[in-house]
Amino acid sequence: MNLHNKFIAAFLALTLTCCGQSTKKFKRENSSVTVSFDTTYLKKILLTKSESDSIFKILRDGSFFEKAIYEKIFQKTADPDVGEFVSSEYTLQMNVHPIGWVNDFEFILSPLEEQKLDSLLRRYEKETSNELTIITIDKSWVAKSDFDSLVTVFHNTWGVGKKNKNNGIVIGLSKGHRTIRISNGYGIEPILSNEETKQIITEIIIPEFKNEMYYEGLRKGILKIMEKVR
Secondary structure, eight states: OOHHHHHHHHHHHHHHHGGGOOOOOSOOSSOOEEEEEEHHHHHHHHHHTTTHHHHHHHHTTTOOOOHHHHHHHHTTSSSOOHHHHHTSOOEEEEEEOOOSSEEETTOOSOHHHHHHHHHHHHHHHHHHOOEEEEEEOOGGGSOGGGHHHHHHHHHHHHTOSOTTTOOEEEEEEETTTTEEEEEEOTTTTTTSOHHHHHHHIIIIIHHHHHTTOHHHHHHHHHHHHHHHOO
16 A cells, blocks of 8 residues: 555545544543644654554544545546645644544654653652653644744643642643744743743753653653652
């Protein structure tokens, strides 16, 4: 099966099954954030990850391309190839749901690195009830000037943190925009100040990121947050 047909099969399977499945980690019922992107990001999905498996990872939990947009693109020809699809002028939309404690939508972590960080964050939540999640954001989703606001939108819409405690922390980063933000819930702020948060970013995380050691930067930053917020 060629790459295009694998994409089609993945999309059709998803539209038939996504409504009855859920792997969300958070309680908020309506937890989707809609982002727009051009076909450059779709090409990145197809080329960076393992073909159709990447579509399931990025689009599961009801996060799939709007049907009308999908049909508009593919009605041009009976059998368009991947090259034609990714070079089209269309802008696509995707409803982004949390797929775990680690949401690597920019594809900067290996599967093993994701698993290690996810286990660390899951154990932290069980021990403390604090919820800490990571999201990597492709630069096609948002202008750099609006990056911080988008991280806040993800924090609030996904409902990170227990409702009666506001004890959620979201680490949002974009390799493409070379920027990172840590969003603390109101229940976290008295324990971890904005100044301490900035210090973790500048002194612990960014030095690793400068060497493209994204896993190490995140791991060390998370451990420092856990040390301060128990």
